[in-house]
Amino acid sequence: MPSAGKSRISLVVLSYNRAQRLLETLAHATALPEKPPVIVVDNGSRDGSAELVTSRFPEVEVIALRRNYGAAARNVGVRHARTPFVAFSDDDTYWLPGSLERARELLESYPRIGVLNARVLVGPEQLEDKTCRRMAESPLPTQGLPGPALTGFLAGATVFRRCAFLRAGGYEPRFFIGAVEGLLALDVMTLGFAIVYAPALVVRHFPANLDRGARGTLVARNDLWTAWLRRAPRVAAQQTLAFTANAASTARPLHAVFDALRGLPWALRNRRVVPRRVEALCKLVDDRLERDAAAEYSRILRDAERANRARSSIR
Numbered sequence: 204m205p206s207a208g209k210s211r212i213s214l215v216v217l218s219y220n221r222a223q224r225l226l227e228t229l230a231h232a233t234a235l236p237e238k239p240p241v242i243v244v245d246n247g248s249r250d251g252s253a254e255l256v257t258s259r260f261p262e263v264e265v266i267a268l269r270r271n272y273g274a275a276a277r278n279v280g281v282r283h284a285r286t287p288f289v290a291f292s293d294d295d296t297y298w299l300p301g302s303l304e305r306a307r308e309l310l311e312s313y314p315r316i317g318v319l320n321a322r323v324l325v326g327p328e329q330l331e332d333k334t335c336r337r338m339a340e341s342p343l344p345t346q347g348l349p350g351p352a353l354t355g356f357l358a359g360a361t362v363f364r365r366c367a368f369l370r371a372g373g374y375e376p377r378f379f380i381g382a383v384e385g386l387l388a389l390d391v392m393t394l395g396f397a398i399v400y401a402p403a404l405v406v407r408h409f410p411a412n413l414d415r416g417a418r419g420t421l422v423a424r425n426d427l428w429t430a431w432l433r434r435a436p437r438v439a440a441q442q443t444l445a446f447t448a449n450a451a452s453t454a455r456p457l458h459a460v461f462d463a464l465r466g467l468p469w470a471l472r473n474r475r476v477v478p479r480r481v482e483a484l485c486k487l488v489d490d491r492l493e494r495d496a497a498a499e500y501s502r503i504l505r506d507a508e509r510a511n512r513a514r515s516s517i518r
Contacts, residue, residue: 211287211311212303212362214239215280218294219246219271221411222255229260231297237304239290240264244280247271273379274358281368289368293359295409296323302404306362309349309401316348317367317396318388320356321404332357332408338400342491343484353398354488355388360406367396377466378428381421385429392481423449424463431470433477434485 214232218225225243232241241263245253253267266279281289288310290303298321306319323332334357341351358374371390374383388398423446430442450459477485 210237210239211307212237212239212290213280213284213286213288214241214290214292214298214303215277215284216241216243216292216294217246217274217277217280217359218243218248218252220248220250220252221294222248222250222252224409224411225252225294226255226259228292228294228297229256229263232292233260233262234300235298235303236300237307239303240284240286242266242280242283244268244276246273246276272376274374274383275376275378277358278373281363281365281373284365287365288362289365290362291359292406295411296359296406299405299407302406303362305403306401309399310362310364313347313349313397313399315395315397316399317364317371317391317394318356318398319362319401319404320353320398321360321362321406322400322402323357323360323406323408325408325410327409329407335400335402337495339402341400342487348397348399349401351400352484353388353400354392354485356384356398358384359408362404364396367391367394370394377469378425379421381418382423382425382429385426386432389429389433389477389481389485392484393477420455420459420462424459424466427463428466428470431467432474435476435482438482438485438489 216225216228216232229241229243232239241260243253243256243263243265245256245265245267247268247270253265256263256265264283266283268276268279277291288307290298290306292298302321309319310316320338322335324330325332338353339351341353343352343354345352368391371387371394373387375386378386391398427442427446430439434442446463447460450456476482
């Protein structure tokens with residue numbers, strides 16, 4: 204195990220207005236046997252988070268931002284890091300002992316890997332995150348890699364090769380939150396790096412209560428912007444039609460459409476379509492998701508039909 208002074212992985216923790224949860228997360232982070240340098244990026248909290256961390260954990264570097272930059276605040280932490288690898292945590296997630304050491308070993312053994320995504324266990328019940336199940340069943344080729352290849356990742360459960368993160372430009376500030384990983388994942392892949400699911404790395408997640416409606420709108424908008432910025436014309440057109448159709452079901456449909464369209468000129472100015480090899484990988488994943496959605500829809504219809512037959516027989 205590397206000593207604290209020779210650690211090759213830093214841990215960047217992003218936080219916003221959750222002081223108590225942040226302190227609990229840092230208690231785990233500072234007790235890790237890997238002894239990573241810990242950098243807290245406080246996203247303009249107003250609950251005294253930065254001051255509390257400084258007083259309780261003097262060994263932790265605190266970067267107190269003046270306002271909330273969303274996911275892009277992680278960029279600040281990466282720029283401050285001085286190690287070749289950077290792990291990420293939110294204030295409601297923490298890494299289990301040994302995970303960062305295993306991440307270091309993988310990144311040193313496989314120079315092609317740019318991002319490792321950990322297995323995420325949710326809540327006190329430690330239920331496996333459904334996204335991780337899909338990652339484990341990735342349809343992408345895995346030759347020369349220690350695990351399933353991916354076209355995306357979970358922001359708060361990753362370890363990055365720092366140079367890959369910086370060369371790809373980090374998180375896009377315009378996205379703020381919600382589906383912020385997609386654009387960065389495409390840019391990392393365009394650089395020739397692989398994204399790999401590594402279930403031997405484990406993160407615990409204790410999600411807070413969020414406004415799912417507002418976040419869902421941001422997710423849809425950011426997915427659309429990602430398509431406009433990087434995906435093939437066919438995919439961008441499909442995403443646009445899907446977004447328009449789904450916007451009608453939101454609480455503020457006109458606001459959702461206007462918010463997305465407001466970014467169109469910016470997206471067109473910055474559009475850089477991914478190479479064919481990256482688009483081909485994305486298509487494999489898109490096709491799998493479509494098949495899974497169709498199978499789930501068929502299952503729902505079968506269940507409804509069985510329920511109707513059961514009610515009819517009772518009558």
